[in-house]
Amino acid sequence: MKPRSHEPIFWSLFGGGGMLAALVGPILVLIIGLLVPIGLGFGPEAMNYEQMRGLLGHPMMGFGLAILIALFFFHAAHRILHTLHDLGVHASERLKLICYGSAAGGSALAVLVALVLVLRG
Amino acid sequence: MSQTRTIVIECLRFHPETDEAPYYQSYEVPFTEEMSVLEGLQYIKDHLDGTLTFRWSCRMAICGSCGCMVNDEPVLSCQTFLRDYHPARIRVEPLAHFPILRDLAIDQTDFLAKLESVHPYLIPSTGDDPGDQPRHQTPDQVQDYLGYAQCINCLLCYAACPQYGLNDAFTGPAALALLHRYNADSRDAGKDQRMEVINAEEGVWGCTLVGECSEVCPKHVDPARAINQNKIASTQDYFLRFLKPRGRR
Amino acid sequence: MNQPRTYTRGMQRWWLRRPSYRFYLLREGTSVVIALYGLFLLAGMAALAVGPGAFETWRGLLFSPLSWLLHLVVLAAFTFHAWTWFKVLPLTVPPVKTRRFPRGFTDATLNRVALWAWGVVSLVILVAAMRGLQ
Numbered sequence: 001m002k003p004r005s006h007e008p009i010f011w012s013l014f015g016g017g018g019m020l021a022a023l024v025g026p027i028l029v030l031i032i033g034l035l036v037p038i039g040l041g042f043g044p045e046a047m048n049y050e051q052m053r054g055l056l057g058h059p060m061m062g063f064g065l066a067i068l069i070a071l072f073f074f075h076a077a078h079r080i081l082h083t084l085h086d087l088g089v090h091a092s093e094r095l096k097l098i099c100y101g102s103a104a105g106g107s108a109l110a111v112l113v114a115l116v117l118v119l120r121g
Numbered sequence: 122m123s124q125t126r127t128i129v130i131e132c133l134r135f136h137p138e139t140d141e142a143p144y145y146q147s148y149e150v151p152f153t154e155e156m157s158v159l160e161g162l163q164y165i166k167d168h169l170d171g172t173l174t175f176r177w178s179c180r181m182a183i184c185g186s187c188g189c190m191v192n193d194e195p196v197l198s199c200q201t202f203l204r205d206y207h208p209a210r211i212r213v214e215p216l217a218h219f220p221i222l223r224d225l226a227i228d229q230t231d232f233l234a235k236l237e238s239v240h241p242y243l244i245p246s247t248g249d250d251p252g253d254q255p256r257h258q259t260p261d262q263v264q265d266y267l268g269y270a271q272c273i274n275c276l277l278c279y280a281a282c283p284q285y286g287l288n289d290a291f292t293g294p295a296a297l298a299l300l301h302r303y304n305a306d307s308r309d310a311g312k313d314q315r316m317e318v319i320n321a322e323e324g325v326w327g328c329t330l331v332g333e334c335s336e337v338c339p340k341h342v343d344p345a346r347a348i349n350q351n352k353i354a355s356t357q358d359y360f361l362r363f364l365k366p367r368g369r370r
Numbered sequence: 371m372n373q374p375r376t377y378t379r380g381m382q383r384w385w386l387r388r389p390s391y392r393f394y395l396l397r398e399g400t401s402v403v404i405a406l407y408g409l410f411l412l413a414g415m416a417a418l419a420v421g422p423g424a425f426e427t428w429r430g431l432l433f434s435p436l437s438w439l440l441h442l443v444v445l446a447a448f449t450f451h452a453w454t455w456f457k458v459l460p461l462t463v464p465p466v467k468t469r470r471f472p473r474g475f476t477d478a479t480l481n482r483v484a485l486w487a488w489g490v491v492s493l494v495i496l497v498a499a500m501r502g503l504q
């Protein structure tokens with residue numbers, strides 16, 4: 001009997017991240033990276049410290065952003081692992097561990113930071 | 122009679138008894154408006170070089186034996202026309218990703234084993250014997266698998282799939298599409314037997330959705346769709362198996 | 371049986387063989403940008419948790435001209451990702467589902483629905499941000 005692949009776990013995370021990156025990624029980049037810095041549609045004080053603390057202190061926003069970042073990481077880890085294989089780098093257990101391990105580490109950090117922000121309000 | 126022009130056909134040659142490695146050989150082939158690449162090859166064999174080896178049978182895009190690479194694109198040579206390339210030369214090679222047996226003939230042994238592994242036949246449920254009666258299907262039930270049943274095993278999809286080229290353990294597009302063809306048939310009850318093939322690393326999880334299999338398929342079988350629907354099926358099976366009664370995992 | 375000797379050609383630089391292969395690698399390559407952008411957002415979050423000084427440094431980076439130019443590239447990568455993502459999305463919708471939809475409901479329809487949803491979601495976020503972050 002052929003062993004069952006554990007890909008469904010990583011593929012689901014990849015899919016979730018890919019879906020979010022597609023749905024909300026471009027608009028977030030547009031707002032945060034392009035519109036706010038030049039003040040197009042936003043005041044010069046947009047995204048200042050107080051405002052962001054207030055925003056991300058809300059559990060929905062804080063944990064929401066953390067989950068978004070975590071899924072970005074898992075999406076990328078999956079694609080990078082497979083693309084390395086495409087480019088001739090064997091997807092060894094070690095490489096898998098590095099890819100998904102760093103995604104998991106980054107995700108844990110994101111959730112931790114969100115927790116701090118939310119707890120401090 | 123339509124007017125005769127000349128095109129250069131550059132062929133990959135390999136004879137295992139004499140050649141260390143494949144090499145290219147060019148032929149100047151006179152052709153008419155309605156001549157296919159296959160007919161060009163036949164002209165070479167009949168008039169220029171009898172040692173050129175290639176496969177064909179039906180000459181009408183139904184037997185699936187004349188597949189080859191024309192300018193790096195996997196095609197059926199019987200439905201690819203020289204006029205579309207003239208005045209440029211064309212490069213004809215055996216289907217990519219397969220071992221070359223001789224000139225344009227490739228070794229399909231690997232695919233045949235994979236085809237067998239997916240149980241490509243109806244498996245009725247036990248005790249379900251219609252006797253002399255026909256099995257009825259609604260038009261919708263037929264539509265569910267009809268597209269996937271059009272496969273002619275030409276292997277163009279394997280030649281288009283880099284994942285198969287990189288790792289030939291991958292079950293690959295046509296075999297997985299045929300697997301889905303039987304799973305999607307209302308008369309079939311063999312899903313469980315095929316699930317193991319789907320769930321394996323070499324099953325649907327060998328696919329990264331390059332999508333080229335569906336692009337090159339001359340019968341619009343759409344293997345990419347079959348495979349990706351079964352990624353969903355495999356994911357459901359992976360997580361929901363814990364809810365199933367013991368012994369059925 | 372005596373097996374004849376065969377010759378297998380390798381996959382050296384296979385992406386040069388077809389333009390669609392390079393398109394595919396480009397699509398997969400957007401994931402690197404997505405990972406880096408995730409890191410950038412994570413850095414901003416962490417700076418926010420550390421304190422006003424750290425966050426002002428991050429915000430200063432964000433407001434630099436170089437950052438603005440880099441974000442153009444990031445936006446292009448995300449948009450390309452989204453475009454290709456919605457393009458292949460219909461492949462994962464099983465026909466038993468699509469069968470219940472009205473006739474003429476094809477991949478193209480599904481793709482259009484996804485693109486509209488993308489537009490609406492983006493607009494909602496933009497409006498909310500413009501009202502909330504002044």
Ligand code: SF4
Pocket residue numbers: 271272273274275276277278279294295298334337338339340341342343344
């Ligand atoms: S799926 Fe299409 S390309 Fe692949 S073997 Fe069948 S007919 Fe040929």
Ligand code: FES
Pocket residue numbers: 177178179180181182183184185186187188197198199200
């Ligand atoms: S000769 Fe039969 S498909 Fe081309």
